[in-house]
Amino acid sequence: MKLFLSTTVNKVDRKGRVSVPAGFRTVLAANTTPGVFVFPSFHGACIMGVGSDEMERLADGTESFAAFSPEHEDAARLIFGATHHLNWDETGRILLPAELREHAGIDDQAAFVGVGKRFEIWHPERHREARDTARQRAVETKLSIPMPGSGGAK
Amino acid sequence: MKLFLSTTVNKVDRKGRVSVPAGFRTVLAANTTPGVFVFPSFHGACIMGVGSDEMERLADGTESFAAFSPEHEDAARLIFGATHHLNWDETGRILLPAELREHAGIDDQAAFVGVGKRFEIWHPERHREARDTARQRAVETKLSIPMPGSGGAK
DNA sequence: TGGTATCTCATGGGATGGCATGGGAGTCAA
DNA sequence: TTGACTCCCATGCCATCCCATGAGATACCA
Numbered sequence: 001m002k003l004f005l006s007t008t009v010n011k012v013d014r015k016g017r018v019s020v021p022a023g024f025r026t027v028l029a030a031n032t033t034p035g036v037f038v039f040p041s042f043h044g045a046c047i048m049g050v051g052s053d054e055m056e057r058l059a060d061g062t063e064s065f066a067a068f069s070p071e072h073e074d075a076a077r078l079i080f081g082a083t084h085h086l087n088w089d090e091t092g093r094i095l096l097p098a099e100l101r102e103h104a105g106i107d108d109q110a111a112f113v114g115v116g117k118r119f120e121i122w123h124p125e126r127h128r129e130a131r132d133t134a135r136q137r138a139v140e141t142k143l144s145i146p147m148p149g150s151g152g153a154k
Numbered sequence: 155m156k157l158f159l160s161t162t163v164n165k166v167d168r169k170g171r172v173s174v175p176a177g178f179r180t181v182l183a184a185n186t187t188p189g190v191f192v193f194p195s196f197h198g199a200c201i202m203g204v205g206s207d208e209m210e211r212l213a214d215g216t217e218s219f220a221a222f223s224p225e226h227e228d229a230a231r232l233i234f235g236a237t238h239h240l241n242w243d244e245t246g247r248i249l250l251p252a253e254l255r256e257h258a259g260i261d262d263q264a265a266f267v268g269v270g271k272r273f274e275i276w277h278p279e280r281h282r283e284a285r286d287t288a289r290q291r292a293v294e295t296k297l298s299i300p301m302p303g304s305g306g307a308k
Numbered sequence: 309t310g311g312t313a314t315c316t317c318a319t320g321g322g323a324t325g326g327c328a329t330g331g332g333a334g335t336c337a338a
Numbered sequence: 339t340t341g342a343c344t345c346c347c348a349t350g351c352c353a354t355c356c357c358a359t360g361a362g363a364t365a366c367c368a
Contacts, residue, residue, distance in 0.1 A: 004234065005191075005239055006237055014331095015331095016342095017329090023239075043227075089346095090345075091328075114237070115234050116230055165318075165319065168320090169320095169321090170353095173317075173318050175318095241354095243355070245356095247318085249352095249353065
């Protein structure tokens with residue numbers, strides 16, 4: 001299985017263009033539909049990015065829940081209503097919609113952070129802060145890496 | 155089953171390349187996806203290395219927890235965001251990302267230490283120190299190895 | 309048993325191509 | 339005409355590829 005891994009900081013030029021890291025492009029290209037789907041994250045000041053297959057899975061997920069909970073109906077509306085489908089150009093660059101750039105507070109640099117089946121786009125400094133506090137929390141809760149057979153965390 | 159065993163110290167050249175010990179390569183090559191997955195250890199100044207199968211189990215672990223706890227979402231972000239997938243060249247060398255080299259304080263030499271299903275990469279001197287204190291602790295606490303089905307030791 | 313051939317590995321360095329980045333020109337709509 | 343966006347071309351750095359060397363281990367043979 002292909003996963004989005006590692007963190008890359010790329011430049012956003014005056015036209016608002018950013019290179020999608022080559023490794024991420026490879027993962028995205030393995031999807032049924034080419035290109036990348038981006039939408040604002042609920043949890044933090046960042047942009048979420050997924051391939052078409054994961055996007056579809058997300059749709060299935062919200063759909064199955066929608067019948068039972070109005071919150072998930074809201075979630076579906078929020079996600080899909082704010083999602084953009086972007087294709088990169090010959091050199092691998094996309095144009096981030098201003099609305100998403102503002103949500104993440106991105107100006108001249110963008111950090112692409114792999115999170116397995118999806119990835120996030122952050123303002124580099126904001127990401128550093130978020131990562132540090134997450135790390136802090138992980139240490140405080142004595143979180144260990146959930147390794148199979150180790151009984152997991154906690 | 156193949157395991158990562160013994161310790162090998164290899165040179166890091168000016169370009170940042172290191173030979174992965176041939177024995178380790180053999181173990182890694184038995185995985186579904188070729189190459190090696192490396193990420194910084196949370197607990198010590200070293201780099202962790204695993205094959206694709208172990209990485210996938212790790213991914214499944216974080217994923218199953220992610221739905222229920224924000225801490226594990228943190229864990230997923232921390233691990234995947236810092237993980238690099240490296241392929242060795244014809245001669246068996248990989249290029250250690252500068253960010254990981256710094257985390258482990260590695261300059262011109264790297265110690266590959268087998269730890270069963272995974273291995274660690276250390277600055278040789280740091281490893282010697284860590285190993286000595288670990289040995290000390292083991293003697294003091296009368297450590298024994300917990301075996302599955304044996305009722306376990308503490 | 310001494311010596312030689314061969315193989316595997318680790319290591320060095322030059323060359324090449326991929327990738328990120330910058331900018332110009334063309335197109336379309338407001 | 340201006341602004342937003344899309345192609346297209348140019349550039350520089352760095353990761354990777356390729357070739358060469360040397361050390362150590364093992365096998366082979368006289």
